[in-house]
Amino acid sequence: MTRLLLGVTLERICKAVLLLCLLHFVIIMILYFDVYAQHLDFFSRFNTRNASRAHPFSNSSRPNGTVPSYGPASAEAPSPSTKPSTNQSATEKPLQPCQETPPGLVGRLLIEFSSPMSMERVQRENPDVRQGGKYTPPDCLPRQKVAILIPFRHREHHLKYWLHYLHPILRRQKVAYGIYIINQFGEDTFNRAKLLNVGFMEALKDDEEYDCFIFSDVDLIPMDDRNLYRCYEQPRHFAVGMDKFGFRLPYAGYFGGVSGLSKSQFLKINGFPNEYWGWGGEDDDIFNRISLNGMKVSRPDIRIGRYRMIKHERDKHNEPNPQRFTKIQNTKMTMKRDGISSLQYRLVEISRQPMYTNITVEIGRPPPRLARG
Numbered sequence: 001m002t003r004l005l006l007g008v009t010l011e012r013i014c015k016a017v018l019l020l021c022l023l024h025f026v027i028i029m030i031l032y033f034d035v036y037a038q039h040l041d042f043f044s045r046f047n048t049r050n051a052s053r054a055h056p057f058s059n060s061s062r063p064n065g066t067v068p069s070y071g072p073a074s075a076e077a078p079s080p081s082t083k084p085s086t087n088q089s090a091t092e093k094p095l096q097p098c099q100e101t102p103p104g105l106v107g108r109l110l111i112e113f114s115s116p117m118s119m120e121r122v123q124r125e126n127p128d129v130r131q132g133g134k135y136t137p138p139d140c141l142p143r144q145k146v147a148i149l150i151p152f153r154h155r156e157h158h159l160k161y162w163l164h165y166l167h168p169i170l171r172r173q174k175v176a177y178g179i180y181i182i183n184q185f186g187e188d189t190f191n192r193a194k195l196l197n198v199g200f201m202e203a204l205k206d207d208e209e210y211d212c213f214i215f216s217d218v219d220l221i222p223m224d225d226r227n228l229y230r231c232y233e234q235p236r237h238f239a240v241g242m243d244k245f246g247f248r249l250p251y252a253g254y255f256g257g258v259s260g261l262s263k264s265q266f267l268k269i270n271g272f273p274n275e276y277w278g279w280g281g282e283d284d285d286i287f288n289r290i291s292l293n294g295m296k297v298s299r300p301d302i303r304i305g306r307y308r309m310i311k312h313e314r315d316k317h318n319e320p321n322p323q324r325f326t327k328i329q330n331t332k333m334t335m336k337r338d339g340i341s342s343l344q345y346r347l348v349e350i351s352r353q354p355m356y357t358n359i360t361v362e363i364g365r366p367p368p369r370l371a372r373g
């Protein structure tokens with residue numbers, strides 16, 4: 001009996017030891033390959049470091065444009081053996097489409113308006129922006145061409161900050177864009193939505209390839225470059241959380257500040273209303289137009305869609321429009337006749353500045369019975 005018991009226990013111990021041995025072996029193998037892989041990694045890193053260090057020694061004073069990019073295109077970079085005998089210069093290499101999420105974004109940004117700003121500084125810091133405030137990413141093919149339209153009058157000071165912050169952000173976002181300020185001529189009551197309609201028409205005259213339109217107030221600066229200035233499946237509202245509203249959406253149907261519509265979305269709602277003179281209401285009318293045409297506003301995450309507003313006194317001739325509450329009740333009736341289809345204006349001047357295009361336009365004045373408002 002005891003002997004039998006002893007035999008069974010011994011057998012069990014043996015099995016256990018065998019199992020342990022196997023386990024040990026497996027772990028050793030794993031570790032071995034792991035270390036081996038690290039060695040490989042180490043050597044390859046050593047090699048590339050050597051290779052890159054070789055550049056300064058070789059002292060081929062190459063133009064900056066040919067510095068290899070580390071985007072997705074680098075996967076198919078030519079092997080060293082390919083001879084540069086053909087005339088294919090690096091700049092003629094077919095570009096890859098820009099990545100859905102641009103790789104160079106930095107996230108949350110520090111925005112302040114206390115340091116002095118000058119147009120010369122903006123120009124100096126954005127040498128790759130072309131005349132008229134245009135830019136195209138040099139290293140990838142953008143999916144959209146974006147016209148950024150800013151309704152404007154007497155806000156030169158704000159414009160400098162806007163350009164100072166937005167040009168670098170848009171560049172990091174790999175946007176192909178043009179900046180247009182739509183400057184209302186004269187001192188009659190301001191009309192934001194009508195100016196934006198003009199901007200749509202004039203931008204397309206300037207470049208018919210624009211397929212996305214972003215409408216931005218001149219005093220609103222995004223605080224996060226992950227808030228991508230492009231058009232989406234649905235009309236986009238970018239300015240979700242402004243500092244003046246405690247970084248919250250003031251109400252569910254808010255569409256003010258900064259918004260964006262593709263060309264087809266804009267045409268589907270007959271553009272914006274022309275009849276909102278003075279401050280307020282036009283953004284709610286636009287929201288109604290979008291809903292009534294079966295579309296739904298899309299927004300970035302509240303943590304990303306943050307904005308800083310440059311503080312200012314209310315402008316002269318932009319008093320709150322007393323009719324705005326009754327007018328937005330009637331969008332359904334008015335939108336078919338009032339919009340891009342009924343737009344009338346007189347172009348005063350288009351001037352191309354280094355950092356933006358200035359479109360000055362006469363858009364008339366409110367009908368006499370409203371003039372007092």
Ligand SMILES: *[C@@H]1O[C@H](CO)[C@@H](O)[C@H](O)[C@H]1NC(C)=O
Binds near residue numbers: 047050
């Ligand atoms: C690394 O660089 C040194 C000196 O520049 C050179 O002698 C060596 O051959 C290089 N090694 C490789 C792997 O390129």
Ligand SMILES: *[C@@H]1O[C@H](CO)[C@@H](O)[C@H](O)[C@H]1NC(C)=O
Binds near residue numbers: 061
């Ligand atoms: C690099 O090349 C330039 C002109 O081609 C020359 O003036 C310079 O001395 C060179 N530098 C080195 C470190 O060889």
Ligand SMILES: *[C@@H]1O[C@H](CO)[C@@H](O)[C@H](O)[C@H]1NC(C)=O
Binds near residue numbers: 062063064065
């Ligand atoms: C290359 O870049 C440096 C600094 O970024 C600049 O000083 C230089 O002029 C550039 N050269 C060319 C050919 O673009």
Ligand SMILES: *[C@@H]1O[C@H](CO)[C@@H](O)[C@H](O)[C@H]1NC(C)=O
Binds near residue numbers: 085087
């Ligand atoms: C390369 O281009 C130059 C001028 O750009 C031209 O004269 C030359 O014939 C071209 N060579 C080849 C191989 O295409």
Ligand SMILES: *[C@@H]1O[C@H](CO)[C@@H](O)[C@H](O)[C@H]1NC(C)=O
Binds near residue numbers: 156353358
């Ligand atoms: C835009 O052009 C108009 C008309 O020439 C001019 O009065 C205005 O100062 C310009 N505004 C800006 C910001 O360039």
